[in-house]
Amino acid sequence: MEDWQNGGFGLYIHWPFCQAKCPYCDFNSHVSNTIIEADWQTAYLSEIDRIATLTQGRLLNSVFFGGGTPSLMSPELVNAILDRIRARWTLANDCEITLEANPTSVEAGRFQGYHDAGVNRLSMGIQSLRENDLKALGRLHSVQDARKAFDIAQKTFGRISFDLIYARQQQTLADWSIELKEALDMAVDHLSLYQLTIEDGTAFGDRYKRGRLSGLPTEDTATDMYFATQEICNTAGMSAYEVSNHAQKGSESRHNEIYWRYGDYAGIGPGAHGRVTINGQRYATDTPLSPALWLEKVRKTGSGEGSCTKLPADEQLTEFLLMGLRLSEGVDLDRASDIQGKDFIIQNKYLSEDGLIETENGRLSVTPKGRPLLNAILRELIP
């Protein structure tokens, strides 16, 4: 086996800029009007060369342009990055190349260019199909923009996905059920459905602390929304393959699966993290968060690496379970034993007696009933 013990190998490229900062978002994204693309291109290509040297001979299963808003990159920049990647690694025949896009008309105008550069999957941040809610979420697109951009994407790419956020302010269970069905009518084969999380350090986080974020559903309503989501998507043939990700069979995101199957991925760009195995040793890598510092570091030292830490077996096992149990397919118990160097034993017998987890054909998974309790289950399973 290897590569990496079947999770595969991918590259994550982080573009850290957005046109405006959304009030809920704690991703590493910044608004700047002084972006010199040529400098960014030089830095990305230099990082690709450095990482290619460390991972020579590996077969690439996925490239993911994430952000920030990668659809603000010019197609020429995306093409230059992909050209360099194609020159440095062998790409698997079915290599998935995804780019995250915001659905404004300007960005939709670049879709063909991304396709021509080699992108074969587009992931669109639609977030909501309700005008007022898009405004409350601070988005710059309208529902009509989103639908138009989606149509263009559908004509351009073989695979498309979009993200929606639910459990929003003033949203009821009935509202969400109708909106979700409208989304499913848009004939997609992959959907990411995220429950709104109020993150510290965001505008929503600040408003929430001051008691100024009104109309959020209660925890019980949000849980009901989660179960309704599962039911509606199951009926539409779009079951969850991970907590928030739904797909038709065969349309699961390869890139996401690399992370959840605990494969290897190298992170390029400000704030990108990676898990890379070199000579049998698994490392966790990261890079400086600040776009300016990252750019400066690559230019001056020839490396954007912030830290590169050997992962001890117990941390690997924790990560393996944390990631893998999010997937409906669960984790391979033999691999858990391999990682920790002795048999992996489930200590708490009540978890399976209560129908929260199950073991079948050498795999351990969390049942649909257990899924909302995933964090509590993980605490019981991690030695």
Ligand SMILES: C[S@@+](CC[C@H](N)C(=O)[O-])C[C@H]1O[C@@H](n2cnc3c(N)ncnc32)[C@H](O)[C@@H]1O
């Ligand atoms: C890095 S963003 C996506 C890229 C793109 N800039 C966009 O906004 O469309 C990835 C996704 O995470 C989700 N997301 C970000 N912050 C969230 C939050 N606080 N709660 C729930 N989902 C969130 C959004 O659905 C978003 O599309």
Ligand SMILES: C[S@@+](CC[C@H](N)C(=O)[O-])C[C@H]1O[C@@H](n2cnc3c(N)ncnc32)[C@H](O)[C@@H]1O
């Ligand atoms: C937020 S998810 C959105 C997925 C999207 N809905 C789709 O199906 O394509 C984006 C992907 O990029 C990865 N990612 C996001 N930020 C990252 C970072 N800073 N370093 C490495 N990977 C990152 C995530 O783990 C995930 O696989």
Ligand code: SF4
């Ligand atoms: S949600 Fe997307 S567009 Fe909004 S700030 Fe975050 S990364 Fe940027």
